[in-house]
Amino acid sequence: MSLPPDLNKPIFRINPSMADKVMDGKCVTCSAYIPDVPFRNSLSEKEYGISGMCQTCQDSVFGHDPEAEECWAELDATVDEGDWE
Numbered sequence: 001m002s003l004p005p006d007l008n009k010p011i012f013r014i015n016p017s018m019a020d021k022v023m024d025g026k027c028v029t030c031s032a033y034i035p036d037v038p039f040r041n042s043l044s045e046k047e048y049g050i051s052g053m054c055q056t057c058q059d060s061v062f063g064h065d066p067e068a069e070e071c072w073a074e075l076d077a078t079v080d081e082g083d084w085e
């Protein structure tokens, strides 16, 4: 289960329509319904929690680099969630 971004962030006060989309469970950039666009991995889910972007928009913004992704997948597998704090 992916967590939506924190609506207390300044960006959502600057742009309230983005906050509306988050509350509706939609991507802040393309308005796709988030459950309709599965996240590729836990990194993408975390990114959604930061930016509010669906997988499609994350790919268009960050690019889709399979090698980098493998690297992250390994990190994900070895690093405990709590260690990121």
Ligand SMILES: [Zn+2]
Binding pocket: 027, 028, 029, 030, 031, 032, 053, 054, 055, 056, 057, 058
């Ligand atoms: Zn999107």
